[in-house]
Amino acid sequence: MSIVLVGINHKTAPVEVRELLAFSDQACTEGLPRLVDGEVVREGLIVSTCNRVEILSAITTEQIDSGTQRLAEFLDTTPNLPHGFLTDHLYSHRDEEAIRHIFRVASSLDSMVVGEPQVLGQVRHAYSLAVEAGTAGRVLNRLVHHTFHVAKRVRSETGIASSAVSISYMAVELGKKIFDSLKGRVVLLIGAGEMAELSARHLVNAGATRVVIANRTPEAAQRLAQEFDGVAVPFEQLSQSLAEADVVICSTGAPDYVLTEEIMRSAKEQKRNRPTCVIDISVPRNVDPAVGKVPNVFVFDIDDLESVISSNIREREREAERAELIVQSEVMQFQQSLRAMDIGPTIGALRQKLQQVARLEMERQRKRLGSLTAEQEAAIEALLLSTVNKISHPVLNQMRRSYELSDSETVQALRDIFGLEE
Amino acid sequence: MKSLLVGAVAAYLIAAIHSILAFVNKRAALQRVAEWSLAAGFVVHTITLIEDWTLDGHYPLFNLKETLSFLAWALVAVYGLVLYKYRAQAIGVFMMPLISVLTCVALVIQTEPNDAPTAFSSTWLFPIHTTLLIFAYAAFFVVFMASVMYLLQERELKLKTFSAIFHRLPSLATVNELATTAAALGLTLLTLGIASGMLWSSARDGRIWHNDPKEIFAVLTWLLYLLLIVYRSTAGWRGRRAAWIGVAGFGLVLCTFFGARLLGGYHVFG
Numbered sequence: 019m020s021i022v023l024v025g026i027n028h029k030t031a032p033v034e035v036r037e038l039l040a041f042s043d044q045a046c047t048e049g050l051p052r053l054v055d056g057e058v059v060r061e062g063l064i065v066s067t068c069n070r071v072e073i074l075s076a077i078t079t080e081q082i083d084s085g086t087q088r089l090a091e092f093l094d095t096t097p098n099l100p101h102g103f104l105t106d107h108l109y110s111h112r113d114e115e116a117i118r119h120i121f122r123v124a125s126s127l128d129s130m131v132v133g134e135p136q137v138l139g140q141v142r143h144a145y146s147l148a149v150e151a152g153t154a155g156r157v158l159n160r161l162v163h164h165t166f167h168v169a170k171r172v173r174s175e176t177g178i179a180s181s182a183v184s185i186s187y188m189a190v191e192l193g194k195k196i197f198d199s200l201k202g203r204v205v206l207l208i209g210a211g212e213m214a215e216l217s218a219r220h221l222v223n224a225g226a227t228r229v230v231i232a233n234r235t236p237e238a239a240q241r242l243a244q245e246f247d248g249v250a251v252p253f254e255q256l257s258q259s260l261a262e263a264d265v266v267i268c269s270t271g272a273p274d275y276v277l278t279e280e281i282m283r284s285a286k287e288q289k290r291n292r293p294t295c296v297i298d299i300s301v302p303r304n305v306d307p308a309v310g311k312v313p314n315v316f317v318f319d320i321d322d323l324e325s326v327i328s329s330n331i332r333e334r335e336r337e338a339e340r341a342e343l344i345v346q347s348e349v350m351q352f353q354q355s356l357r358a359m360d361i362g363p364t365i366g367a368l369r370q371k372l373q374q375v376a377r378l379e380m381e382r383q384r385k386r387l388g389s390l391t392a393e394q395e396a397a398i399e400a401l402l403l404s405t406v407n408k409i410s411h412p413v414l415n416q417m418r419r420s421y422e423l424s425d426s427e428t429v430q431a432l433r434d435i436f437g438l439e440e
Numbered sequence: 441m442k443s444l445l446v447g448a449v450a451a452y453l454i455a456a457i458h459s460i461l462a463f464v465n466k467r468a469a470l471q472r473v474a475e476w477s478l479a480a481g482f483v484v485h486t487i488t489l490i491e492d493w494t495l496d497g498h499y500p501l502f503n504l505k506e507t508l509s510f511l512a513w514a515l516v517a518v519y520g521l522v523l524y525k526y527r528a529q530a531i532g533v534f535m536m537p538l539i540s541v542l543t544c545v546a547l548v549i550q551t552e553p554n555d556a557p558t559a560f561s562s563t564w565l566f567p568i569h570t571t572l573l574i575f576a577y578a579a580f581f582v583v584f585m586a587s588v589m590y591l592l593q594e595r596e597l598k599l600k601t602f603s604a605i606f607h608r609l610p611s612l613a614t615v616n617e618l619a620t621t622a623a624a625l626g627l628t629l630l631t632l633g634i635a636s637g638m639l640w641s642s643a644r645d646g647r648i649w650h651n652d653p654k655e656i657f658a659v660l661t662w663l664l665y666l667l668l669i670v671y672r673s674t675a676g677w678r679g680r681r682a683a684w685i686g687v688a689g690f691g692l693v694l695c696t697f698f699g700a701r702l703l704g705g706y707h708v709f710g
Binding site for chain 2: 198199313314316318
């Protein structure tokens with residue numbers, strides 16, 4: 019059995035192509051049984067996300083070419099697409115390459131934003147659809163579970179997803195660096211822009227308990243307050259709100275500084291010098307850079323955030339190199355376990371070995387038998403071979419059964435007993 | 441007993457190397473190796489100390505060799521607490537090599553046989569005095585480490601340029617709390633240590649104060665850490681300034697520890 023992967027991704031096809039090809043859940047469960055015929059294509063699953071459509075399948079090794087062809091045609095005959103439309107965008111990987119590819123995809127090494135966490139869930143979903151459709155068999159089950167294992171290793175052993183790469187998430191990262199945990203922290207939004215809202219959403223998800231909104235137009239403040247179960251305060255009470263806030267996100271459309279050093283200092287006095295993280299995502303800036311001079315106040319404007327993000331991206335890339343090493347070693351491990359899994363060669367080798375023994379013995383004793391007719395000779399050979407076959411039959415059956423039950427220990431034990439190497 | 445100490449040194453070295461690798465590569469598995477190795481070293485080290493005590497007949501904290509070994513042991517114990525309470529592994533990157541060096545030196549240096557320790561061991565106040573102070577030093581070392589980490593990160597946050605080390609250190613809140621707790625613990629131990637020393641001294645020759653350099657430095661250290669604690673509790677969080685006091689305080693601790701040997705005075709024995 020060979021593993022083959024055929025598909026397109028954001029590197030080989032523009033979004034116009036990808037969106038035409040995308041498979042809905044229903045299309046997956048309906049399409050898979052058509053694709054998997056049990057003869058050539060033995061198992062299959064479809065990963066369909068906004069950045070990729072890929073078919074992962076197990077194909078009978080002898081018919082790997084026609085099988086691969088079949089996968090490509092399956093994608094090409096998707097109703098939305100003109101025929102032959104995909105040829106330039108499709109890639110196909112076999113065995114080692116295919117295994118590496120799916121490992122990299124699930125570990126988010128092949129993603130547009132390296133380290134993004136969604137793709138693993140999408141692979142998991144694709145697998146559950148294949149299970150539902152009954153097209154995930156022994157090979158894919160093993161491959162997919164190993165894929166999850168690799169993705170988990172990459173996530174826990176490298177820092178590939180440890181640093182923020184979006185402006186809205188930076189607030190969480192900086193907050194954690196300063197406060198350790200955002201649990202129980204108070205967020206103050208100055209201005210009710212979309213970006214501020216997104217940042218606040220991340221902060222609340224990370225544990226922030228209270229959101230206070232100060233906005234020039236009370237309606238927008240009210241709306242956000244309702245959304246976050248927080249409070250809207252008049253813009254004039256900025257100083258008081260500032261005193262209780264831990265994280266401040268500033269995004270008003272004001273043409274000059276809204277938050278000055280003076281306001282900050284007076285707020286700090288009430289705050290007994292507890293730290294404050296101020297994030298200014300407005301252009302032109304709304305927070306006077308001098309605010310950063312106040313002790314225990316950390317101010318970041320949009321340029322600061324951008325530069326931290328680009329350094330975080332470089333950090334992710336460095337971590338991705340380490341992740342590739344993990345993937346490489348896991349590919350080798352999986353291939354080994356796959357070889358151990360494939361029972362056909364073992365059975366063939368065992369049968370041959372035993373027949374060889376019979377033929378050798380026959381040769382050795384042949385002289386003593388004197389002259390024999392061709393018929394007699396054939397009878398002796400048949401006798402020997404059928405004895406060997408009769409004796410080995412239950413052994414081979416047991417081996418097949420153990421294999422079906424994925425009992426690799428017994429298979430290995432039988433191999434050892436008969437002295438079969440790889 | 442020497443071979444046992446070699447075992448402890450080996451375990452500490454393994455722990456030091458693994459914790460540095462874990463820090464650089466952010467590998468949890470390496471950190472686990474470091475921690476188990478450290479724990480094993482600690483057990484062996486403890487056995488060594490107990491054995492020294494029973495074989496030599498005096499509390500194993502008198503001459504320089506013993507002091508270094510005991511100090512390393514105390515640092516391991518304190519680091520264990522820090523790990524347990526704050527999971528601040530980053531401290532180990534600096535602490536474990538120091539522990540290894542201290543035990544290595546303790547292993548290598550020779551001390552002449554001396555009758556003095558046995559005489560001092562006759563009273564239980566003396567070992568209590570020295571033990572309390574060794575643990576106070578260990579606690580102040582943690583304050584120092586946490587303060588340095590605070591200052592490094594505070595600086596990077598203010599300058600908005602984050603180096604590789606920034607992603608590997610514990611958060612500001614964590615190091616701040618660690619420094620505060622360790623300072624409070626260290627000050628308590630120092631107070632008790634000085635008090636027990638005074639009691640011992642008055643029982644010995646009727647005087648509680650000898651104006652010797654070690655005593656003067658100890659009192660200065662005590663005042664500085666008292667200032668730090670008072671400052672923190674009345675003025676609330678005062679990250680940067682408190683951190684600088686934590687660094688300066690450790691300078692005084694070093695003076696107290698080594699000063700007596702260089703300047704002479706009452707606290708030089710044997």
